[in-house]
Amino acid sequence: MLVNPVKRAYLALESWFNVSFGTEWNPLYHLGTLSFFLFWVILVSGIYLFIPFHGSLAGAYESVEYMTHEQWYMAGVMRSLHRYASDAVVITVLLHMFKELASGRYRGFRWFSWVTGVPSLWMIITLGITGYWLVWDELAQYVAVGSARLMDALPIFSGAMTRNFVAGEMTDRFFILIEFLHLLGQPLLLFFMLWIHVKRMSNVEINPPFGLAMGTFIALLGLSFVKPAVSHAPADLSVMPQVLNIDWFYLNVYPLLEIWPEKQVWILTTGVTFLLMILPWLPPKKDGLKAVVDLDHCNGCGLCFDDCPFDAISVQARTDGAKFDNEVVVHPSLCAACGICAGSCPSSNPFRSAREELKTGIDMPQLTANDMRTKTAEAVAAMDGEVNIVVFGCEHGLNVHRFDSDDTRGVRLICSGMMPPTLVEYALKQGADGVMVTGCRHNDCYYRFGNRWTRLRFEGSRKPILRGRADRRRIRVHGGAETDKKKIEKDLNAFRAQLAEIKQAETSVTEQRAE
């Protein structure tokens, strides 16, 4: 099966991190929350730095020097943490973008998160740029003049801004404006933008696992002690800096100004931004058919509302006069067509209405609960091996039909989360010796929570639960990406061997009883 090279590269990196951090702490599964954690580090260190900082042209540099050299053990470390956490954010955000791009999670119903994410990156960059101004050293001077040149290239300023940065023209008022922007205006705007960015998601997490957060913090702290952030020489508007050690995470555009006219730099940056913004429609992706509610089979329990990863379901008062208080409503424009809601609906139980078509409270038109039951029954009936296993998979993980053989049959769902736990029991009842559930890699579901909800349902900690009577020895969960066939195959063989032993033991018991 062809996997594009970018995705293959990403999956290889993900595998390496799974080996190093485990699936729970894998930073690639927590890039968003890790970025939020870094923001907290930046915020707390920034508040600390604001106390001794002197917000004037004459005093800014001296106060930063005092923090760096006189109080190096506290304010100096805070300054370094502030800078390095800011640099780390750029890496985590770029990796976040790369991940979504590589795994195709930026198109279709995800266009909103992508389009609101791109300007957030620019806000982070501009926030960092104004931060560099406040030190008021040679680098700040370079950044200030470069920024003013860029602004002046726009028709609204037309040359008025750069004149602030000639000797004798710079005023405290302008400096304080930048301070205000960096300390209040830009962070508030960024947090507002991030709030919009996650608006179409439910159960949004903003804290990474404790171990990952601590590891990152300790690493940043270590770097702050080993290589403390320092300033250049103080700014002097009558002298041009000759050599600068620039922060490439934030200031990478400025060296371009040495070789290109300002307008060309604008064309490049706005062009790249525009291209990124329209990426979800190059070409457009059509989502699957949206979930449909059947009130005749819905009691308004709200489990689908709890499980929907994209906030596409709401609960409202009953409208059909039935005896229940509530009903659920699907908002098609928000629905990702993942089918997780169908898996959470207690009415999706395949043991219901065994002789007629299975109807459930919320269903996917392209793969109904009845279709899942039929496919499972057909898969079991098609096997005639010694130990027969049904493998359930999803559209975004490994294609389970690659295992199809005399003793193995795949049933491909939209998402592993759309499988009601009772379907596992149904497969065993139909005659399968074992059931394996794959799906995306653990903690990295294409639809956010599909494999997580499945695992929790099987463990009995999330409704609808896998009932106690289901023989756990015959059920195995092993998530995996498209490139993980060998790993899953290995586990499938081990599972088959285990099932063979169980079968043999059961046969001997039956024979002994018969004797």
Place this chain on the structure above:
Amino acid sequence: MEKMHAHQNRVLRYLLQAINYTVFMALIWYFATSPSVRILADDEAVITMAFAHAGDLREPCRKLSYEELAKLPPNMRKPEECPRERSPVAIEMVLDGETIYSRSLNPPGLYQDGGVDVYYSKKIPAGKHYFEIKMNDSVRVDGFNHTHEQEINVEPAQILLVDFDSEKGFIIQ
């Protein structure tokens, strides 16, 4: 035995994490300050022209006749009518006989009645030069009506500022 194996695995995992964090921090370490950028060669300086200046009115103010004043409402009777449009500002900078800047800047605004903001910066070799600057700020005058020339001596990395004051003329500092 199994416990020992799990312990070894955990130690190995922490070791791998330490390697990953080190690589992450090394990336930050390097790109936070490197590679450095050379803005100016050791023997270079910068000449920067920066000032704001409003060009002369395109047409002079005109005294209104009694008849014209009588036609106006009483609260709008001003003795003089001044057209708002200003002249473009043409500037030419010459260094050692070579023209390094020559532009005509149109006044901004819907009625072209604003002052122009002039900013231009150029790297030049440090040392002695002969510098000339000329400006025309009136369409009613032929040629340049403001000129200045002098020998300059710029230190390496110095920003030589060219300013203009309506009363004092060009100021080189």
